[in-house]
Amino acid sequence: MRRQSRINLQGHARNLIAALALICVVGTQASADESVTVVSWGGSYAEACKKAVLDPFAEETGIEVRLESYNGGLAQIRAQVETGNVHWDVVDLEFADLARGCDEGLFELIDIDELPPAHDGTPARDDYFEGTFSECGGGGIFYSTVYAYNNESFAGQRPSTIEDFFDLEKFPGRRGMRRTAGANLEFALLADGVPPDEIYAVLDTPGGVNRAFGKLDTIKEHIVWWEAGAQPPQMLADQEVVMSTAYNGRIFNAQVLEQQPFTIVWDGQVLDYGQFAIVAGTPNLEAARSYLLFASRVENMAAIGHYIAYSPTRRSGIDLITTHRETGVEMRPHMPSAPENMGRVVRNDWEWWADHGEEINERFSAWLSR
Amino acid sequence: MALSLAGARVRAAALTLPLVAFIGVTFLAPLGLMLARSVHEPLVADSLPDTLAVLENWDGVSLPGEDVFQALARELLTLHKQRSLGGVATRVNRLESGMRSAIVRTARQLRNADPGSWREAMIAAAPIWNEPKAWRALQRSGERYTLRHFLHALDLERDSEGNVVAQPPDQRIxxxxxxxxxxxxxxxxxxxxxxxxxxxxxxxxxxxxxxxxxxxxxxxxxxxxxxxxxxxxxxxxxxxxxxxxxxxxxxxxxxxxxxxxxxxxxxxxxxxxxxxxxxxxxxxxxxxxxxxxxxxxxxxxxxxxxxxxxxxxxxxxxxxxxxxxxxxxxxxxxxxxxxxxxxxxxxxxxxxxxxxxxxxxxxxxxxxxxxxxxxxxxxxxxxxxxxxxxxxxxxxxx
Missing domain, CATH: 1.10.3720.10 (MetI-like)
Structure with a gap:
């Protein structure tokens, strides 16, 4: 009898192990088939994307979503596509990179008519703002490069215009700027008296670029250069700099989530937009496509605006944004597109940068190292 | 005796073969391929063979003839269909900023057209085709072997006549x-x-x-x-x-x-x-x-x-x-x-x-x-x- 039961127990154990093994095999297979790696810009923006889009997507579809971060550019994507070893499925891109990469065949084509329509039935094609979608993109936000300061750095008068950023006499101290030519040349020309809508016409003349670099020369010795979008709030908090250019959403999140005494100067903001795209040749194409379609739904595009101050690039999404989900702050006045923030605005001309970026950035490197 | 010595030497040499192969595959080959890239750039030449062939008869000053425009338009359209236009556009753009958008825009606008005059259609799409510098950039980026990168790395460049001159001071680095x-x-x-x-x-x-x-x-x-x-x-x-x-x-x-x-x-x-x-x-x-x-x-x-x-x-x-x-x-x-x-x-x-x-x-x-x-x-x-x-x-x- 005893012996009998032991044999039985062994039999049970064997069955259990077999079942467990089966679950493991099935489990790993399911996750290998159903996962998608999304690459975004890190820090509080990636955090917002995760809460607004990635987590709800994983919940709705059961597809596992992995989040990675990068600092922009096409190099890593090109390397993956050219070697046929694609491990990024979906990437969040600046529009200039998206357009260039799309022309080079680095991204899968997306038919705009496949994207979900607005709630009133308006097709996506008409719902997107003019020129903010590419034949490889989905989702999309407006964001803005502004400059911000720490209130504690200024006892008396505070900066309020883009001219003040370049005014060392009125506001002495170090300034943070992104280590690239983009947006910095625009700021420099604005501060030098060029009207916002003539910036790129001036940059197109040979003297225009000189003029911009000349203006940057006036504060060159006082600039601390940053590369990742998460750096400027940190530098301002540490008072490593008295003011810094930054992405508006990062400053907003530092204001509301960390109660940092920061102020954004909207004057002279450089408005830009970006989209998600699927890397060509990804082994997880189906999962990546369903992610992209999910991220292109108006309510999901607007949801990002409930966690960080970036607004959707679809018209019907603007009105869906109400308050910050975690603190209840009214979002609209913090958006780049709020009328009171739209005084002097430069609309980033991605096409100009796609054409001239390489030459200008080489000159920027030469200028920097001098 | 001599034979067995030679045999031993061969065997000894054979022992180093794995290392030699390892160095060859992981070090010398990649290094050689990378260095070859500094003088060998075949992409444009491979992508636009017909255009470059007819462009050879061009005098380098006046506007090229309709045959050149037609050949380029056809090849741009093919590249656009294959989604490989971007790489070509980027490389030509390195010689003349602005060529990237000109090439891409031209391919987009010609897509659905079969115009009487390719020249007019292309200049309408991108006025830069009216200027000889666009064609010079195209011609020079079509060189399969080039010393351009070495000149660039030494802060030199070629002017429009092909002479080697110093880069403008702002670009020198x-x-x-x-x-x-x-x-x-x-x-x-x-x-x-x-x-x-x-x-x-x-x-x-x-x-x-x-x-x-x-x-x-x-x-x-x-x-x-x-x-x-x-x-x-x-x-x-x-x-x-x-x-x-x-x-x-x-x-x-x-x-x-x-x-x-x-x-x-x-x-x-x-x-x-x-x-x-x-x-x-x-x-x-x-x-x-x-x-x-x-x-x-x-x-x-x-x-x-x-x-x-x-x-x-x-x-x-x-x-x-x-x-x-x-x-x-x-x-x-x-x-x-x-x-x-x-x-x-x-x-x-x-x-x-x-x-x-x-x-x-x-x-x-x-x-x-x-x-x-x-x-x-x-x-x-x-x-x-x-x-x-x-x-x-x-x-x-x-």
């Missing part, structure tokens, strides 16, 4: 950066020698228990991750860092005039010296260990002062170690990349940081390869000189 890199490498080598020599002497001339401890002190940082050491320097040297805090606390500087010690050349020099110091100390120690202490005592017994004994007896015997250590440190620092990138800020960047920029950001691999080749030639030249002056066979690494 590589020569001065190369000079700076060589300077920094020399300075770091000298500092390492000055700092490392007494340390190696101390280790070599201490009783074993103490010398082992001292050696460990040299080796532990050597074994510590490069990134950890570099970031530790950031903690120490930054504006709100330990050293500045200390200087302010003891009153040597004030809160307002904290000394900028990092994100500049000082940061690069300090961090690189510390990281490369073991490469100087270890060869020196290896040589000094073999010098019997009795020699110095004998010199003293014969009436030499310590200074005389050092200069005439000790120092000459350490020369092979000095040579080995200096060569190691110099060659390592000439290609150093990660430390200057992290602590060099604006003024502490070296040539390798620009190579990395062209590899990773601008994606101009041809230029990166040319810069790398020039760096390689510099190192080879210096090694040759060094060999002439000191003699490689005299060096001692262990």
């Amino acid at each position: 590589y020569l001065s950066l190369l000079g700076r890199t060589l300077m920094v490498s020399v300075v770091i080598t000298v500092i390492c020698l000055i700092l490392g020599y007494p340390v190696a002497y101390l280790i070599a001339n201490s009783p074993p228990s103490r010398s082992n401890l001292l050696l460990l002190l040299v080796l532990v940082p050597f074994w510590t991750s490069l990134l950890v050491r570099t970031t530790s320097w950031i903690v120490l040297l930054q504006n709100q860092g330990v050293i500045n805090d200390l200087l302010v606390a003891v009153g040597l500087t004030t809160e307002e005039s904290r000394i900028p010690m990092i994100y500049n050349m000082t940061g690069t020099l300090v961090a690189m010296t510390q990281i490369l110091l073991p490469f100087m100390v270890l060869p020196l120690y290896a040589v000094m260990r073999t010098i019997a202490p009795s020699q110095m005592r004998a010199a003293a017994a014969l009436g030499a002062s310590f200074g005389q004994a050092f200069v005439r007896v000790y120092w000459p015997q350490t020369l092979p170690g000095i040579a080995a250590g200096s060569l190691l440190v110099f060659i390592l620092s000439i290609g150093y990349y990660i430390t200057p990138a992290l602590v060099g800020g604006r003024t502490g960047q070296l040539i390798s940081n620009l190579i990395a920029y062209h590899m990773q950001q601008s994606l101009n691999w041809g230029l990166a390869a040319a810069l790398g080749a020039i760096l390689l030639v510099c190192v080879a030249l210096l090694f040759f000189l060094f060999n002439r002056l000191v003699g490689v066979e005299r060096m001692r690494f262990t």
